[in-house]
Amino acid sequence: MTTRTLQKVIPSIPASDGAGVKLRRSLGASQLARHDPFLMLDEFYSDNPDDYLAGFPAHPHRGFETVTYMLDGHMQHQDNGGNTGDLGPGDVQWMTAARGIVHSEMPQQSEGRMRGFQLWLNLPAKEEMKPAAYRDIPAAQIPVVQVDQGSVKVIAGRFNGKNGAVHGGSTDPHYWDVRLEPGAVFESTLPADYNAFLYGYEGEAFVGDEKKALPHRAAGVLSMGDNVRIVAGENGARVLLLAGKPIGEPVIQYGPFVMNTREEIEQAIADYQAGALSREQVQRI
Numbered sequence: 001m002t003t004r005t006l007q008k009v010i011p012s013i014p015a016s017d018g019a020g021v022k023l024r025r026s027l028g029a030s031q032l033a034r035h036d037p038f039l040m041l042d043e044f045y046s047d048n049p050d051d052y053l054a055g056f057p058a059h060p061h062r063g064f065e066t067v068t069y070m071l072d073g074h075m076q077h078q079d080n081g082g083n084t085g086d087l088g089p090g091d092v093q094w095m096t097a098a099r100g101i102v103h104s105e106m107p108q109q110s111e112g113r114m115r116g117f118q119l120w121l122n123l124p125a126k127e128e129m130k131p132a133a134y135r136d137i138p139a140a141q142i143p144v145v146q147v148d149q150g151s152v153k154v155i156a157g158r159f160n161g162k163n164g165a166v167h168g169g170s171t172d173p174h175y176w177d178v179r180l181e182p183g184a185v186f187e188s189t190l191p192a193d194y195n196a197f198l199y200g201y202e203g204e205a206f207v208g209d210e211k212k213a214l215p216h217r218a219a220g221v222l223s224m225g226d227n228v229r230i231v232a233g234e235n236g237a238r239v240l241l242l243a244g245k246p247i248g249e250p251v252i253q254y255g256p257f258v259m260n261t262r263e264e265i266e267q268a269i270a271d272y273q274a275g276a277l278s279r280e281q282v283q284r285i
């Protein structure tokens with residue numbers, strides 16, 4: 001058994017996206033700060049409506065997936081395929097942009113707390129041009145597995161033999177929200193050759209046998225190994241764990257388009273400007 005260690009920390013930096021939504025970006029803050037197949041992780045967290053009211057008006061994507069996980073607040077999604085969905089606390093929206101989508105994500109509240117995450121997950125070249133798909137996953141459909149002094153919400157992948165709300169696929173993404181009580185010791189197997197990282201968003205967490213501190217609101221990239229170990233600090237911890245099969249292909253990103261070559265990016269821009277992305281079918285799963 002090889003327990004993964006905390007290999008590298010990617011701190012989150014304040015950023016602004018959409019029409020001016022304030023957020024913190026860890027993964028994806030620079031081209032070097034990715035962890036194949038994961039491209040980006042944004043955390044939005046504010047009690048001030050000025051930070052989120054402008055939302056994310058209509059914008060395109062091609063070549064990857066976006067996964068939005070709400071903790072607090074309401075966000076409404078609309079896409080060119082006519083799909084709409086209201087995302088509330090604990091809900092997840094899994095959007096496969098693939099060959100193209102134009103969508104908006106707008107806050108459905110004018111006061112109170114807005115808090116959650118958006119993850120960008122890459123697709124292998126052979127799937128970048130498949131039809132777009134969209135899935136709303138209500139909180140009640142996401143399995144929660146009790147562990148000693150805590151619980152694991154299995155958004156994607158598997159945990160302890162339990163399948164998450166989304167499972168399988170070419171990168172077999174694992175997306176767990178791990179909640180630990182003060183001093184709890186969490187241990188789990190993880191496929192040894194999957195890239196993995198943690199994001200601590202509440203309390204304090206210590207990683208691996210050497211109990212290295214995971215800085216608050218930072219992505220902690222893990223070394224390879226078949227086991228992961230997290231110890232919670234005196235106030236407990238809430239940590240996202242992301243793991244997946246690396247794709248191992250070149251990544252060329254231009255704003256909301258992520259492809260393998262410059263030519264493909266130029267094609268994406270041309271297709272968007274010609275209105276082709278707005279005409280794509282979006283399959284609702």
Ligand code: CO
Nearest residue numbers: 059061066103
């Ligand atoms: Co988007």
